[in-house]
Amino acid sequence: xxxxxxxxxxxxxxxxxxxxxxxxxxxxxxxxxxxxxxxxxxxxxxxxxxxxxxxxxxxxxxxxxxxxxxxxxxxxxxxxxxxxxxxxxxxxxxxxxxxxxxxxxxxxxxxxxxxxxxxxxxxxxxxxxxxxxxxxx
Numbered sequence: 001x002x003x004x005x006x007x008x009x010x011x012x013x014x015x016x017x018x019x020x021x022x023x024x025x026x027x028x029x030x031x032x033x034x035x036x037x038x039x040x041x042x043x044x045x046x047x048x049x050x051x052x053x054x055x056x057x058x059x060x061x062x063x064x065x066x067x068x069x070x071x072x073x074x075x076x077x078x079x080x081x082x083x084x085x086x087x088x089x090x091x092x093x094x095x096x097x098x099x100x101x102x103x104x105x106x107x108x109x110x111x112x113x114x115x116x117x118x119x120x121x122x123x124x125x126x127x128x129x130x131x132x133x134x135x136x137x
Contacts, residue, residue, distance in 0.1 A: 021063055021064045021065075021068075021069045022063040022064075022068060022069050022072045022073075022078055023069070023072075023073065023078065024046065024063075024078050024079060024080040025077070025078070025079045026079060026080065027079060028087065029043075029079070029087070029110075032045075032077055032079045033106075033108050033109075033110065035077045036076070036077040036108045037108040039077065041075060041076050041077050042075055042076050042077075042105055042106065042107060042108070042113070042133075042136070043076065043077055043078075043079070043105070043106040043108065044072065044075075044076035044077070044078040044079070044103065044104070044105055045078075045079055045080070045081065045091065045103065045104040045105075045106070046058075046078065046079070046080035046081070046101060046103055047080075047081055047083050047088055047091060047092055047097055047100055047101065047102045047103070047104065048080055048081075048082060048083065048088075048100055048101050049082055049083050049084055049100055050082060050084070052100050052101065054100070054101055054118060054119030055100055055101045055119070057119050058101055058119050058120075058125075061121075061122070062119075062120070062121070062122045062125050065122045067122065067126070068122050068125065068126065071126055071129070072129075075129075075133065076105075083097070083100060091104070095112065095115070097117075099117055099118070100117075101117070101118065101119060102115060102116070102117045103115065103116040103117075103129075105129070105132050105133075105136075107136070113132055113135070113136050114131075114132030114135065114136075116128045116129065116132070
């Protein structure tokens with residue numbers, strides 16, 4: 001009985017954790033913009049690299065938090081692209097990205113509304129995104 005209860009609690013905990021985090025897609029930009037248009041949301045792009053410490057920290061300590069996941073899901077379709085791969089590299093070149101992580105926010109037409117560079121705590125991240133959203137409205 002204890003084993004069944006433990007397993008049930010573990011499954012529920014994993015399900016809750018999965019819902020709490022930012023859900024990133026790796027679809028191409030056109031598909032991301034189309035989805036954002038359909039859902040009346042903006043586009044959020046995370047430019048990262050697998051070797052980047054601050055990028056890993058954002059993934060582990062910021063994008064995994066429930067309040068960040070809820071906030072992002074309310075406003076954005078989010079995608080992430082590795083700058084060492086073609087899509088990420090092209091975006092970094094196009095927007096002059098010199099350090100990562102860098103977060104880009106676009107409207108559905110592809111207009112860059114703002115950018116945030118560097119790792120930071122969850123509260124600072126949400127404030128920085130809110131500043132860009134305020135300018136957009």
